[in-house]
Amino acid sequence: MPYGTTYNVDTLELLTSYEAYGRTLVELGTAHPEVVVLTADLSRSTRATDFFTAFPERAFNLGIAEQNMVGCAAGLAASGLVPFVINIATFQTMRSFEQIRSDFGYPRLRGVFMSIWSGLSGGYVGATHHAIEDMALMRLIPNMAVLAPANSEDTAAATRAAYDYPGPVYIRIANAMDPSGNEGNPFVLGSMAVTHTGSDATVIACGAQVTDANRAARRLAEDGITVRVLYCHTLKPLDTAAVLAAARETGAIVTVEDHTTIGGLGGAVAETLAEAGAGTRLVRLGVPDVYAPIGYAPELYAHFGYDADGIARAVRQATSGAG
Amino acid sequence: MTAPAQRSDDLVRALEARAREIREQTIRLGVKSGSTHFGGSLSMVDVLVVLYFYVLRIDPQRPQWEERDRFILSKGHGATSYCPVLATAGFFPAGMMDDINHLGSAFGMHIDMRKIPGVDMSTGSLGHGLPVAVGMALADRVQKKDRRVFCMMGDAEQNEGSIWEAAQAAGHFKLGRLCAIVDRNRYSSEGDTEEILAIEPLHEKYAAFGWEVRRLDGHSIPALLDAFAALPTHDRTKPTAIIADTVKGKGVSFMEAGATWHYGALSEEDEAKAIAEIRGGAGSR
Ligand SMILES: Cc1ncc(C[n+]2csc(CCOP(=O)(O)OP(=O)(O)O)c2C)c(N)n1
Numbered sequence: 001m002p003y004g005t006t007y008n009v010d011t012l013e014l015l016t017s018y019e020a021y022g023r024t025l026v027e028l029g030t031a032h033p034e035v036v037v038l039t040a041d042l043s044r045s046t047r048a049t050d051f052f053t054a055f056p057e058r059a060f061n062l063g064i065a066e067q068n069m070v071g072c073a074a075g076l077a078a079s080g081l082v083p084f085v086i087n088i089a090t091f092q093t094m095r096s097f098e099q100i101r102s103d104f105g106y107p108r109l110r111g112v113f114m115s116i117w118s119g120l121s122g123g124y125v126g127a128t129h130h131a132i133e134d135m136a137l138m139r140l141i142p143n144m145a146v147l148a149p150a151n152s153e154d155t156a157a158a159t160r161a162a163y164d165y166p167g168p169v170y171i172r173i174a175n176a177m178d179p180s181g182n183e184g185n186p187f188v189l190g191s192m193a194v195t196h197t198g199s200d201a202t203v204i205a206c207g208a209q210v211t212d213a214n215r216a217a218r219r220l221a222e223d224g225i226t227v228r229v230l231y232c233h234t235l236k237p238l239d240t241a242a243v244l245a246a247a248r249e250t251g252a253i254v255t256v257e258d259h260t261t262i263g264g265l266g267g268a269v270a271e272t273l274a275e276a277g278a279g280t281r282l283v284r285l286g287v288p289d290v291y292a293p294i295g296y297a298p299e300l301y302a303h304f305g306y307d308a309d310g311i312a313r314a315v316r317q318a319t320s321g322a323g
Numbered sequence: 324m325t326a327p328a329q330r331s332d333d334l335v336r337a338l339e340a341r342a343r344e345i346r347e348q349t350i351r352l353g354v355k356s357g358s359t360h361f362g363g364s365l366s367m368v369d370v371l372v373v374l375y376f377y378v379l380r381i382d383p384q385r386p387q388w389e390e391r392d393r394f395i396l397s398k399g400h401g402a403t404s405y406c407p408v409l410a411t412a413g414f415f416p417a418g419m420m421d422d423i424n425h426l427g428s429a430f431g432m433h434i435d436m437r438k439i440p441g442v443d444m445s446t447g448s449l450g451h452g453l454p455v456a457v458g459m460a461l462a463d464r465v466q467k468k469d470r471r472v473f474c475m476m477g478d479a480e481q482n483e484g485s486i487w488e489a490a491q492a493a494g495h496f497k498l499g500r501l502c503a504i505v506d507r508n509r510y511s512s513e514g515d516t517e518e519i520l521a522i523e524p525l526h527e528k529y530a531a532f533g534w535e536v537r538r539l540d541g542h543s544i545p546a547l548l549d550a551f552a553a554l555p556t557h558d559r560t561k562p563t564a565i566i567a568d569t570v571k572g573k574g575v576s577f578m579e580a581g582a583t584w585h586y587g588a589l590s591e592e593d594e595a596k597a598i599a600e601i602r603g604g605a606g607s608r
Binding site for chain 1 (some may be wrong): 423
């Protein structure tokens, strides 16, 4: 049931991504008694509260001690349980990186790492809380799947897909509710979805930036520039066939991510294109190799040129042969 | 550093007045921010005031003065009271905070040493401050300086393993000129520290790691003055941990409500109420 969880069944209001995964965890917990949830003093701000209320005996708040939390999760996983570890993206991926890598990746234990405050979405929280390296770090880990759903509906779908995955999974949650353009189609882990068709250029986007990529594509179409938009909700394993087809069939590729341009989506696409010898023009939008300033998230996206305007600008440049 | 006997009633009254001023500015800055960490910003005000307006060897005209004492706000989310303290001390004009949170501002939710004059370390991720403070105290030895290093931590922050790695190092190296302060306001972001992941007995823990420990009322200016006056003057003796018993949200009655006001937004009406209470010296005790 692709739609059920992203609406409040009583009010029919659309749910945020946090509410959506919170409900999905309860759904998974009901179906699978081996599902456990862990947080580090953030059950409320991460909306893991639903699971804590439903299954108090399978929910653990381990305090502000992230390394221990992930180590504990590995112990639970090695004993046959399936831990969902929920945290702010920076602390999740950096404080406990080695535990994720050596205690989950290496022994290929099942476990799902769900992160809130992706990219610069926290805005004025500042650099300690800007998660601009998380996808790159998680991509580095053998056996790890890396997901970046665009909205609440796909966050719920990604959470279910992660449960079925035979190894550790990282889910980067964008607290967004806008349509991805992929509504009604199944969420297939490992494959990109086409959310806008065109042949002059391809924009590959992940997370909430998919919505802006679609917006940019609609604007460009008015000027006669047609753009294929690929919604890359799975950075790893990457749908390399879709990348290479875009390289063959359209003129240029622009990647868009709320993340450093190094090692994430742009990095993964660059590696794919270079290794295949596809001499396609590639533009990587995202945070260049700097710490972001203070600012509200939309201001920061405009500042770094990866809001809808910035994406349209980059496509125009890439297709004009100029810039 | 002044001996306890020299602590005059005038001094205590002046510092208490300063603390009320800072609490009022905290409320105003928090409202300007939209929402912020009110609880933990208000609980540590009295400690900050005694440090910045009496104890610390600093020169706000020269924020990078080499001989200055160092202060690390390990609980970097306390910026809403810390930044007004720095402004009032004279490190920068208060008007500099007017654009808080907006694009390019020096001020956001946490603190950046490259943008805010007077900040000795960029913080925001919990559990980083004490290890850095240990490094600064070791630097004093290498550079043969008699600076002191102060580190203010949250109580739930004591859950972090890195704190205890640093506590171990400070005890081992006998960093006598290091003073750690724990803002023991009893609540984390979610609830009572003793219900979530107990940190007590904190006194015994630091003592076992080789620290001199003092536990005091963190809202009592005289008690704070005495404790800081009693810090050892020499290096190569036990580091000092001050466990400051405080009230989260101190000074505003409706914010003195456990973890409720760890983070939140204040309405205009409640802002006026909060400021009236602070001016009137209401709130607990
Ligand atoms: C490593 C890390 N994990 C989580 C957070 C999110 N966080 C910010 S404040 C806070 C609670 C802190 O409680 P405490 O240390 O008691 O501070 P206080 O009550 O003084 O505000 C949490 C979990 C963080 N900033 N850093």
